[in-house]
Each structure stands twice: as C-alpha cells, then as structure tokens.
Amino acid sequence: MRRVVSGLFVLFGTTVLLTGCWDHNELEEVALVMGMGIDKTEDDLYKVSFQIVNPAQVSGGDMAGDTGEGTSVTTYIETGETLFETTRKISSQVPRNLSFSHMVVLILGEELARDDSLYEIMDFTERYYGFRPTTLVLLAREGQANSILSILNPMERIPAMKIEETLQKTTEAWGENPERNINDVVQSLSTKNKNLTLSGVSLVGDKDEGQRADKNKEAVPGSYVEISGMGLFKEGRLEGWLDDREARGIAWVLNEIRRTVLTIKCEKNKELIAAEVRYSKTKLTASVDEGKPEMTINVQGEGPLEEAACPMDLTDPKVIDQINEKFESAIKQEVTKAVKIAQEQKNDVLGFGETISRSHPEEWKSMKDNWDETFSEMDVHVEAEFFIRKTGLRTNPLILDKK
Amino acid sequence: MNFWDRYRKKLKKLSRKETPPKIDNSLDHKLDTNIDKLKKELGESSDLVVRHFELGEEFCVAAAVVYMSGLVDEKKVNNFVAESLKVEDSLKKVPYPQKSMFDIVKSRALSVNKVVVAAEWDKFLLSVLNGETAILVDGSNEAITANTKGGETRDVSEPSTQLVIRGPKVSFTESIGTNVALIRRYIKSPNLRFETLQVGSITKTDVAIMYLKGTANEKVLREVKKRLNKIEVEDIFESGNIEQYIQDNAFTPFPTIYNSERPDAVVGNLLEGRIALIVDGTPFVLVVPAIFIQFFQSPSDYYQNYLIGSFLRLLRIISYIISILTPSLYVALTTFHPQMIPTSLLISLAAQHEGVPFPVVVEVLIMEFTFEIIREAGLRMPRAVGQAVSIVGALVLGQAAVQAGIVSPTTIIVVAFTGIASFATPSYNIAVAPRLLRFLMMILAAAFGLYGVFVALFILIAHLTSLRSFGIPYLSPFAPFILSDLKDTLIRQPLWSLVLRPRLINQQNVKRQERGKKPSPPEKHEDN
Numbered sequence: 001m002r003r004v005v006s007g008l009f010v011l012f013g014t015t016v017l018l019t020g021c022w023d024h025n026e027l028e029e030v031a032l033v034m035g036m037g038i039d040k041t042e043d044d045l046y047k048v049s050f051q052i053v054n055p056a057q058v059s060g061g062d063m064a065g066d067t068g069e070g071t072s073v074t075t076y077i078e079t080g081e082t083l084f085e086t087t088r089k090i091s092s093q094v095p096r097n098l099s100f101s102h103m104v105v106l107i108l109g110e111e112l113a114r115d116d117s118l119y120e121i122m123d124f125t126e127r128y129y130g131f132r133p134t135t136l137v138l139l140a141r142e143g144q145a146n147s148i149l150s151i152l153n154p155m156e157r158i159p160a161m162k163i164e165e166t167l168q169k170t171t172e173a174w175g176e177n178p179e180r181n182i183n184d185v186v187q188s189l190s191t192k193n194k195n196l197t198l199s200g201v202s203l204v205g206d207k208d209e210g211q212r213a214d215k216n217k218e219a220v221p222g223s224y225v226e227i228s229g230m231g232l233f234k235e236g237r238l239e240g241w242l243d244d245r246e247a248r249g250i251a252w253v254l255n256e257i258r259r260t261v262l263t264i265k266c267e268k269n270k271e272l273i274a275a276e277v278r279y280s281k282t283k284l285t286a287s288v289d290e291g292k293p294e295m296t297i298n299v300q301g302e303g304p305l306e307e308a309a310c311p312m313d314l315t316d317p318k319v320i321d322q323i324n325e326k327f328e329s330a331i332k333q334e335v336t337k338a339v340k341i342a343q344e345q346k347n348d349v350l351g352f353g354e355t356i357s358r359s360h361p362e363e364w365k366s367m368k369d370n371w372d373e374t375f376s377e378m379d380v381h382v383e384a385e386f387f388i389r390k391t392g393l394r395t396n397p398l399i400l401d402k403k
Numbered sequence: 404m405n406f407w408d409r410y411r412k413k414l415k416k417l418s419r420k421e422t423p424p425k426i427d428n429s430l431d432h433k434l435d436t437n438i439d440k441l442k443k444e445l446g447e448s449s450d451l452v453v454r455h456f457e458l459g460e461e462f463c464v465a466a467a468v469v470y471m472s473g474l475v476d477e478k479k480v481n482n483f484v485a486e487s488l489k490v491e492d493s494l495k496k497v498p499y500p501q502k503s504m505f506d507i508v509k510s511r512a513l514s515v516n517k518v519v520v521a522a523e524w525d526k527f528l529l530s531v532l533n534g535e536t537a538i539l540v541d542g543s544n545e546a547i548t549a550n551t552k553g554g555e556t557r558d559v560s561e562p563s564t565q566l567v568i569r570g571p572k573v574s575f576t577e578s579i580g581t582n583v584a585l586i587r588r589y590i591k592s593p594n595l596r597f598e599t600l601q602v603g604s605i606t607k608t609d610v611a612i613m614y615l616k617g618t619a620n621e622k623v624l625r626e627v628k629k630r631l632n633k634i635e636v637e638d639i640f641e642s643g644n645i646e647q648y649i650q651d652n653a654f655t656p657f658p659t660i661y662n663s664e665r666p667d668a669v670v671g672n673l674l675e676g677r678i679a680l681i682v683d684g685t686p687f688v689l690v691v692p693a694i695f696i697q698f699f700q701s702p703s704d705y706y707q708n709y710l711i712g713s714f715l716r717l718l719r720i721i722s723y724i725i726s727i728l729t730p731s732l733y734v735a736l737t738t739f740h741p742q743m744i745p746t747s748l749l750i751s752l753a754a755q756h757e758g759v760p761f762p763v764v765v766e767v768l769i770m771e772f773t774f775e776i777i778r779e780a781g782l783r784m785p786r787a788v789g790q791a792v793s794i795v796g797a798l799v800l801g802q803a804a805v806q807a808g809i810v811s812p813t814t815i816i817v818v819a820f821t822g823i824a825s826f827a828t829p830s831y832n833i834a835v836a837p838r839l840l841r842f843l844m845m846i847l848a849a850a851f852g853l854y855g856v857f858v859a860l861f862i863l864i865a866h867l868t869s870l871r872s873f874g875i876p877y878l879s880p881f882a883p884f885i886l887s888d889l890k891d892t893l894i895r896q897p898l899w900s901l902v903l904r905p906r907l908i909n910q911q912n913v914k915r916q917e918r919g920k921k922p923s924p925p926e927k928h929e930d931n
Contacts, residue, residue, distance in 0.1 A: 012858050023736055027756045027763065032741075032749065055754035059747075061688060101742030132742070264406075315659070 015399065026195045031096035034073065034162025037145030037346055038121060039109035048086040049146035051160050052094060058157050065141045073155040075150045079370045083124045088287050100130035104164040106182065107145040107201065113231065113238035122189055124180045133183035136164055139231045141200035148203050149208035151225045154218075159225070163201055167227050171199075175260035175277075176247045194236050197250060200229040234347040244342065249338025252299055252331065253350045255282040259303075262386075264326040266310035271399070273310055275327060275388060278303035286356040288363040295352050296377045297339070299331050302387040308397040315395055320388055327386040334384045343380075346372040405417045428524050434465050441469065444528065451531075456488060458540070464504045464540040474534035476553020483514045483538050484549055504818035505543040513538075517550035527608060553581075559585070561854070562664050565829055567703035574664045576685035580611050581686065582666075582681045583658040586613060594618070597681075602631060603639040609683040610645065618676045618904070618912045623692055623873045627678055642682040642689045649691075649870045651866050656836040659872040661693035676909025692873035694906065696881075696892045703705060704895050713894035715827070719827050726825035726838040727863075731844035731856045732766050733817045737763050739852030741869065755811040765847035766810045770818040771841065772890040778822070 035051040057072040063070060082085040087098060106125065108118070122282045125131045140148045156162035171179040177199035187198040203210070205223025230247040232239050240251060251257050263274045280301040287294045305314070305323075312319050342350055353371050358366040367374050416493045431437050438453055445451050450473055456466045463882045465886040468485055485527075488508065509518065521527040521537070531537050534552040559581065562574035575582045583597060597613040610631060614624060632651040639645060647653070663669055669679050680689040699719045699891045704712040737756075741749055759766060777796030781789045801819070804810045821841070828834035840863065847855030870877035880888035888905045890896040899920040903913050 008862075015854070024849075025741070027737055027741070027753045028759070030741060032746075032753065032754070034746075045802040052755075053750055055750045056757050059751035099741060102746045104746070 011293070025097060025099075025316065028098050030099045031094050031098050033098050033103050033106065034077070034158050035105045035149050036100070036103060036110060037109070037140070037149040038083070038109040039140075039144045039146060040112045040117070041067075045079045045081060046086060046371075047077060047079045047146065048083060048090075049075050049149055050090060050094075050098065051075045051149050051158070052098075071152065073150075073152075073159060077146055083121065084128060087130075088130075098130075100128075101132060101161070101352060103131065105136050105149075105167075106135050107140050107147040107149055107163070108137065108159065108198075109140050110142060110200075110231075110238065112145075112207075113139055113198075113233070116237060118233070118236045120191065120303060122186050126186050131182060133186075134181045136167060136179060136181050137185050137198060138163065138167065138227075139198050139200045139238065141202040141228055141231070143203050147207045148201055151203060151207070151223060153201075153224065154221070161228075163225060164356075166225075166277070167199055167201075168238065170227050171256075171279045172258050175257040176244065176252050177230060178251065178254070178256055189236055190355065193253060194233075194265075195347055196233045197232045197349050198233065199227055200231050200241060201225060202228045212343070227259075232342075232345065232347055232349050234345070234349075237345055239345060242305055242338075245334050246338050246341055249334040249336075249344070250349060252280070252282055252335050253284070253297055253338060255256055255280075257282075257301075261306075262301075262327050262330055262380070264323070264330050266312065271309040271311075272307070273305065273323060274307040275305045275323075275386075276303045277301045277386075278389070284352070284355045286352070286359045288356070288360045291363065292378070293352075293356055293360075293363070293367065293374065294381070296381045296383065297335055298385045299335060299382070301331065302389050304389050305391045308391070308394075309399060310397060311399050311402075314391050324386050324388055327388075328384040332382045335384070336380075339380050339382070343376045343378075346376045348372070348375045352378070383393040430522065430524055430527060430539075430544045430546060431718060432542055432544050434467060434539050437539055437546075438467055438469070440524075441528070441531070447613070454485065456485075458504055458508070458887055460486065466504075466508070467539045467559055468536060469531055469539065470536040470551065471531060472571060474532075474554050475536055475551040477565055479551040479553060480536050484538065484551065487514045488512050490537075505545065505547075508538060508540060509547050513547070513549055515549040519548050519550075521546045521548050532537055533607075539644060564831055565665050565668065565701065567665075567701060567706070568702050569706045571665075571667050573666055575666060575669075575681075575688055575841075575924045577684050577686060579611055581685035582686070583611060583613070585666040586670060586673070586679070586681075589666060590615070590673065595673070597627075600631060602645065604633050604634060605637040606639055608639040610639075611681040613673065613679040613681060615673050615676070618674070618909055620676055620909055620911075623875075626873050627680070627691060632682075639682065640861075641685045642680065642683075642687045645680060645682055646689055651873065652869075655866065655870060655923065656839050657695070657867065657877070658698070658830075658832040658836075659693055659870055659877060661690040661697055661830070662687045662832065663690065664688070664815065671702065671705070672697075673905050674915075676912075684710050684893065692875040694875060694879055695833075695871065695877050695905075698833040699828065700891070700895075701829040703900065709897045716895060717893060719829065722824040722827040723834075723837070726821050726828075726834075727840055727844065728856070728860075729817055729821045729824070729857070730771060730841055731848035732853075733814075734764050734767055735848040735852045735856050736843055738849070752811075752813055755813055758808050759811050760809070762849075763814070764845065766814045767818065767845060768842070770804075770810055770814055771821075771845070774818050774822050775838065875907050880905070 030054075032054045033050050034053055035049075037049040039047040039049075041047045051073050052075070053073055054070060076090055078086040078090040078093065080089055090098065108121065112121075125135070126133070148163075151189060153159055153161055153162040156165060167177060167179055170177055178197050179313050180196070180198055185196065185198070188194065203223065203225055205221070207223065210221075210223035229241045229243045231241055247259070248260065257280045259276060260277045261274055262277060263272050265272060280299065282300070283298040285296040285298065287296070308314065312323075314320065339350065342348065348371065353364075353368070354374060356367065408515050431440070442451065442453075450471050452470050452472050454468045456468065458464045459520060462498070466488070468480070468488075470480060471769050509520065519530070521530060522545050526535055527548070530548040534554065535548045536551045538549065552743060556578045557576050559573055559576055561572045573585065574837065575585060587595065590613070594616040595613070596616045597611045599609055599611045601607045602610050612631070613629060629651070634645070634648045636644075638647070642662060646658075646662070648658045648749070652659065655886050662671070669690060673679055677690050680691070682689070699716060701715075704716055712832070736743055737752060744752065758762070761769070774795070777800075781796070783791045784792050794850065797819075799813045805812050805815060806871040825834055825837055844859045847859045849855075851858070868876070868878050868882050876883060879891060885906055887903060888907065890901055891905070899916070900923070902916055904915050
C-alpha cells in the first residue's frame with residue numbers, strides 16, 4: 001500500500017513538470033487584450049497597439065459602478081524592434097500582466113502588409129504561447145491599425161469585439177469578406193502558393209472624434225469602423241483590393257459563400273428580383289490537355305425568392321425556370337469577372353494551382369515554375385446552377401394586382 | 404517506540420485485572436434471600452417494585468412479583484400478573500405445597516402472552532432490567548418472567564429525513580418491537596427471519612438481524628453475525644455506533660452502510676437480498692451491504708413514472724458532482740485557466756472582482772466556511788430561532804459581504820449553488836462527505852489549478868473503487884461493470900423490466916418476476 005501511494009505521488013509529481021503554460025494569476029492582475037494592431041513607424045520599428053478592457057466599465061450590474069463614466073477600453077501603444085519585445089516593454093505603461101488568450105482580432109496596417117513583414121508577424125503569433133490560433137486577422141485599409149482599433153462603438157462596448165462580430169456577421173450574411181484567423185493565414189503562407197485574401201477594415205469619419213466616450217451618445221455616429229473590401233496577397237505581400245461583386249466573385253470560387261443576396265433585372269423592365277442564396281457549393285475541376293491546364297468552376301446554389309417587383313406569374317414553373325437561368329448567368333458573370341481580374345494580376349488567390357497539383361501531380365511539376373504566366377493564360381469555364389426553393393410567404397408579386 | 408511499548412504493557416495489565424470475579428450464578432431456594440440479593444445488586448433502587456403475596460389457602464406459600472416501574476406496562480402487571488395470581492382458583496386448593504406451586508403459577512395462573520422460566524441469576528436480572536415482570540415463589544430456585552414490557556414510547560410518525568411527496572408516511576420509532584412489526588406488515592412471508600442478539604456489555608442493547616431467507620446472501624449474513632459478535636463495548640445507543648464497529652473501512656468519509664428510517668426503503672432492500680439491522684432505541688435501521696448508487700435512490704423513484712424517476716435520479720447524481728466540484732472548478736478556472744471562460748463572462752467576473760481584497764481562493768474559502776457555520780448553527784438552534792439564523796446568514800450576510808466589497812457576487816452564487824446542490828442527495832450521510840472533500844479540492848485547485856482538481860478526482864475515484872461493503876465492491880455495478888445491474892442505477896427502468904435482482908447482492912433467488920409483463924391497451928375484439 002505504501003509503495004502504491006508513493007508511486008502515485010511520484011507520478012503526479014512528474015506530471016506537474018510536464019504541464020505547459022500554466023500559472024497562477026489572480027483575476028485582478030490580468031489585463032485582457034482584446035485586440036492588437038500592428039503598424040510600422042518611419043524608423044522601421046513595430047508600433048503595436050494593445051486594446052485592453054476596463055472590466056468595470058464593460059459589464060453592467062450594481063458592482064461595476066457607474067458605467068459610461070470612463071471608456072470601456074484603453075489602447076496602449078508601444079514600439080520596438082520585435083513584436084515580442086513590445087509585449088514586455090508595455091509593462092511600463094500597463095499595471096497588469098497582459099493576457100492574449102481572449103484576443104479576438106489582430107489588425108495589420110496596410111503599409112505593413114505591403115512589405116514582407118507578414119511572415120515575421122505570423123511567426124510570432126504562432127510561436128508565442130499566449131495567442132489563440134482562432135484570432136481573426138484583418139487589414140487596416142488606407143490607415144493605421146491603431147486608429148481603427150480605438151474607435152468606440154455604442155452597441156458593442158469593446159471595439160475589437162465590434163470588428164470581430166461585424167466581420168463574422170457580414171461573412172455569414174453577405175459573403176464579400178473572408179473570415180480568416182491566425183491559423184488560416186499561417187496555413188496559406190506555408191503552402192505552395194502563398195496567395196491569400198484578407199478582409200479589410202476601414203475608418204469612416206474623424207479619428208479623434210471616434211475615440212471619445214461621449215460620442216456613444218450620438219444616434220447617428222459621425223465616425224465608425226466598417227469592414228470593407230478584400231485584400232489580395234501575392235506571396236505574402238498585399239497587392240491590391242477588390243470590392244463588392246468582384247470580391248464576392250472570388251468568394252464564390254473559393255467556396256466561401258455561406259449566404260448572400262443575388263439581384264437580377266426582369267426582361268426589358270427595370271424592376272428587380274432578389275433571392276437569398278441559402279446554400280451554395282463550388283467545385284473546381286482541373287484538366288490538363290497537352291500540357292495546357294483548364295479549369296472548370298461549377299457553382300451550385302439555392303434559396304428562396306425574397307423580393308419580387310416584376311409583374312410575372314410566379315406560379316408558372318416555366319417562369320421560375322427563366323428566373324433560375326437569370327440568377328445562374330448573374331453568378332457566372334460575377335465569377336468570370338473575378339477570375340479575369342485574378343488572371344490579369346497574375347495572382348492565383350483562387351487556389352487553381354493547389355487544385356491542379358492535387359489532381360494532376362505529374363503535369364504540375366512542369367507547370368509550377370512558370371505558374372503565374374500559365375495561370376494568367378489558362379482557360380476557365382464557369383458553370384452555374386441555381387434553384388429557387390420557394391417564393392417566400394407570398395406567391396405572386398403584389399404588382400400583378402395593380403392591373 | 405519505547406513509549407508505545409510501555410503503553411501497550413500498561414494496557415495488557417489493565418485488561419488482566421479486569422477478569423471478573425466468580426459469582427454465584429444461580430437463584431436461591433429462599434425467596435427472601437433472592438429479594439435481598441436483588442435489592443443489594445440494584446443498590447436499593449427506588450424504581451424497583453417488589454410485591455409480596457401469599458399463594459394458596461391451605462398451604463400458604465410466600466411469593467413476590469418483581470419489576471421496574473417505568474419499564475413495564477403497569478396495567479399489564481396489574482391485570483394479567485398480580486390480579487390473575489389472586490383470582491386463579493387452582494392456586495387456592497393446591498394439594499401439595501410449595502414445589503408444585505411454581506408449576507401451577509407457570510402454567511395456569513398467568514394470563515400474559517409470553518412466559519419464560521429463568522434459572523440463572525443473570526438471566527433473571529436482565530429480564531427485570533428489560534421491563535419484564537419476574538415472579539419468585541418461595542422454595543423454588545427458578546423465576547418466572549412475564550413479558551410486560553411497556554412504558555413510555557413514541558408513536559409511529561412521519562419520517563423527518565428522506566421525505567417523499569408520494570409514498571407511505573410512516574417511519575420507524577425507537578422501539579424495536581414496533582419496527583419489526585412495521586417490516587412484517589410489508590412482507591407477509593414466512594421467509595422473513597429475524598434473530599435478536601444483545602450488544603453492549605452494560606447497555607445490553609437489542610439488535611435484530613432481519614433478512615429474507617433464501618434471498619439474502621448467506622455469506623454476508625455470516626459476516627454480519629461475526630462482526631456483531633466481535634463488538635465488545637460497554638454502550639450502544641444508536642445504530643450509528645454499531646455502524647462504526649462493523650464497517651469494512653473506517654478511514655473514509657463515505658458511508659458503506661445504508662441507513663433509513665423509512666420502512667418501505669428497508670423492505671425494498673430486504674427484497675433485493677440485503678440484511679437489515681434494527682437497533683433498539685433508534686428509528687434508524689441499518690442495511691448491508693450498501694453500494695454507492697444506493698444512496699441516490701429514493702423510495703419515491705419507484706412510486707412514480709419511471710421517466711420522471713430516472714430524470715430525478717440523474718439530477719441527484721449531477722447535483723452531487725456539482726456539490727463536490729463547483730467551488731474548486733471556479734477557483735481553478737478563474738486563477739489558472741481564464742482562457743477557458745467565455746470572454747464576456749470573464750470580463751464580468753473580472754469586473755466583479757475589481758476591488759475585492761482577497762484572491763479568489765480565500766474568498767471562496769471564507770464563504771464556504773461561513774456557509775458551513777450557518778448550516779451547523781441553523782441545525783443546533785431552537786426551531787424558532789433557526790429560521791432567523793438562516794435568513795440573517797444567507798440574505799443579510801451574503802448581501803452585506805458583497806456590498807462591503809469583501810467577496811464578489813459570483814462567489815456567493817457559486818457557494819450558494821454548491822450548498823443547495825448538496826441538499827438534493829436523499830441520503831444525509833453521503834451528502835455530508837462532499838462538505839469535507841470540497842475544502843481539500845479547493846486547496847488543491849488553488850495550488851495546481853485544474854491539474855490539482857483532476858488529481859483529487861482521480862484519487863477520489865480510486866478510493867471509492869477500493870471501498871467494500873461486506874465484501875461487495877462499493878462502486879458496483881460500474882466497477883466491476885455489470886451490465887444487467889445497470890437497470891436501476893443512474894436511471895430507473897420500468898418496473899416490469901427489472902426482472903432480476905442485483906447480481907452482486909444476491910446470488911440465490913435471482914428472479915424477481917416473470918418477463919414480458921409490460922402493460923398494454925386491451926386487444927381489439929370483433930364482438931365489441
């Protein structure tokens with residue numbers, strides 16, 4: 001018995017040594033970093049902004065004291081040669097230990113993204129134990145990451161969370177902006193083609209005005225932050241931006257559309273019909289013909305009709321078929337345009353190379369050295385299928401009753 | 404070591420000295436000698452009643468009725484002993500004096516139900532002290548003892564523990580006779596056996612072993628008797644005393660013997676093949692062998708719909724786990740693993756903790772300790788004051804502590820939740836174990852985080868697995884895993900599916916009912 005007990009003690013004792021990041025830290029000694037912004041200074045130093053929560057200002061209830069008095073977050077800025085350095089140097093400003101485990105967004109300045117720093121940054125975010133790989137990565141479009149991070153918002157008290165949730169919602173409902181986290185970015189940087197897309201976030205209005213807590217009393221905020229555009233990266237460097245339908249075209253190809261809205265015009269008329277895509281699936285099929293690669297993009301989608309302003313008889317299956325075809329051509333148009341842009345930029349963000357290397361590994365070997373050129377010249381066929389599941393709560397458009 | 408040796412030697416000496424001197428263990432022929440001896444042995448006790456008689460008309464023989472007032476039913480003594488001795492005709496014309504007088508008294512004169520002849524002094528003395536009435540006749544060296552037990556006892560009332568909404572509202576009393584009768588009323592089977600023995604060299608407490616012959620495990624029965632006979636102690640007041648002498652492993656906070664004051668619970672266990680120990684002087688009847696899951700079974704599980712019964716039983720087990728784990732998990736997560744708490748919850752926790760001067764562990768320990776004090780104080784207080792204590796304790800103290808910024812509201816929630824969860828266990832003696840374990844878990848959680856909690860949990864489970872109750876593994880039917888016994892553990896399956904008795908408890912009369920007795924609506928007939 002005694003031997004068993006002492007054996008157990010040794011066993012438990014050794015496991016203590018095996019545990020990883022594991023330390024005692026009282027709640028009041030922890031500063032929760034919700035968002036981190038990385039910019040570059042003129043002297044080529046990193047300028048990192050840490051958004052730290054003031055818990056008492058965020059949570060309601062009796063104990064939190066008067067909310068609304070102070071700001072819900074404080075953003076501290078520190079510069080340094082390396083990122084890790086800044087996380088320790090910041091202790092001269094912050095009275096607590098930084099904890100990155102609840103960080104929701106990592107925002108990179110546009111300038112920074114245009115040079116090669118992405119590799120250095122992503123190495124740190126993956127190597128350092130404090131980060132979660134699920135933290136979302138965004139680009140500060142036309143601005144500095146720190147100014148975007150510090151714009152307050154009345155609905156979501158923590159700006160970083162506002163950005164995170166807005167991105168999640170828009171990816172879910174509209175589909176133009178990709179939702180990428182640290183893990184996704186590191187993955188695409190370490191694959192063969194180092195091209196990726198990241199969502200942009202930009203500031204609308206005045207920065208100084210947006211940082212004040214009392215601006216939360218405005219019903220129509222003068223300055224706010226919005227998710228805008230899709231940044232195209234080529235070999236880890238930001239090359240350009242896409243917006244609207246073009247960005248969505250890329251998302252169709254990447255099979256990243258969860259839900260979105262398609263709008264088409266009726267015949268001759270200006271009236272519009274809109275349908276929500278509730279389900280969509282994109283298949284890429286590669287074929288190589290005498291060394292020349294070809295790509296077939298097949299987009300499938302379905303969803304209900306949600307708005308109909310055309311005088312059409314929707315009870316007639318033929319009419320529905322016609323509408324289906326129109327939606328299909330709308331999708332085709334979007335996708336074709338996006339592919340064309342990517343080909344013009346010689347930037348394979350669409351993952352064609354990946355597809356070909358998987359389906360035709362032998363042929364890929366000869367292609368990969370000159371892939372950018374091959375990509376820009378290859379033939380791409382776009383197919384689309386769309387199916388209207390239902391016409392919503394009404395059958396015929398109300399406009400039919402006008403006559 | 405030296406000290407211990409000396410101590411042991413001293414003990415040995417003491418035990419040698421205590422061998423009792425030989426005394427004459429027989430009754431005398433002379434009545435007066437016996438009476439004098441009795442009075443002397445009881446120290447001229449004033450509750451000893453000695454009533455002298457003259458028996459017979461032709462030959463007058465002196466006799467005496469001896470009893471302890473208060474222990475006997477005075478009415479019985481008057482009507483069935485004293486009165487009948489006077490009235491009985493045959494006594495008046497005894498042809499031969501003295502010798503036959505005793506026999507006639509024994510066989511004819513007494514109208515009491517149970518009459519025994521005591522030839523030894525010990526037996527005679529014990530029966531007098533036990534509330535029986537002894538009749539001594541001059542010239543006979545034997546005594547007749549008549550069962551006139553009575554005196555003040557409590558009526559059968561509603562149980563004060565193990566309350567149920569639906570089910571019999573009867574509980575055992577302090578009288579062993581009543582308790583045996585209560586069980587007999589449920590089981591009208593000749594196989595229901597009970598054997599009585601006396602435990603405690605001074606208190607001579609009656610202990611009845613009750614079991615269903617042919618169903619109870621003979622091995623366990625032998626073991627129970629062996630252990631009961633091994634008890635050598637002066638006093639037994641309560642079944643709890645017996646429990647501590649006969650349990651398998653004394654070093655555990657978990658009870659390995661079940662107790663209940665509900666006859667239906669005891670009867671259910673007897674029918675499963677367990678053995679009940681009824682101790683005179685307490686309404687709590689012991690049941691052996693006991694397994695862990697048994698303490699979560701409430702009699703009402705069987706009286707209501709099995710779906711609801713199963714749900715409630717699961718709920719109890721979950722709340723038991725909650726009552727062990729919640730405070731330590733709270734401590735571990737907030738101080739070691741804040742990344743495991745959802746962001747907004749963590750922020751709100753941090754906000755509440757702002758300005759609280761103590762670490763979370765100290766906070767929780769203070770509140771847990773306070774809660775235990777309130778609980779204990781509420782129990783000891785007179786009933787009228789107890790209410791006030793709990794109100795002051797729970798509401799005022801909690802609220803004030805939060806407002807004063809000494810503890811955070813979440814801590815109050817955690818402690819209160821844990822406290823309430825611990826009341827959901829139907830059996831009190833297993834519900835108290837977490838109260839002790841909680842503190843240990845909290846300290847481990849504070850020192851090592853989740854790692855500490857899980858080490859503690861691991862040790863706890865290892866300990867539970869090592870426990871035995873009269874040789875039956877405590878965690879059965881989970882460890883060892885017995886599939887067929889799982890029917891009535893975490894959930895309770897419908898009664899008609901509980902065909903077999905638990906296998907470990909009972910090996911002989913395994914079948915409880917026929918298979919396929921599931922109720923169904925009547926079949927449709929053409930002629931209807």
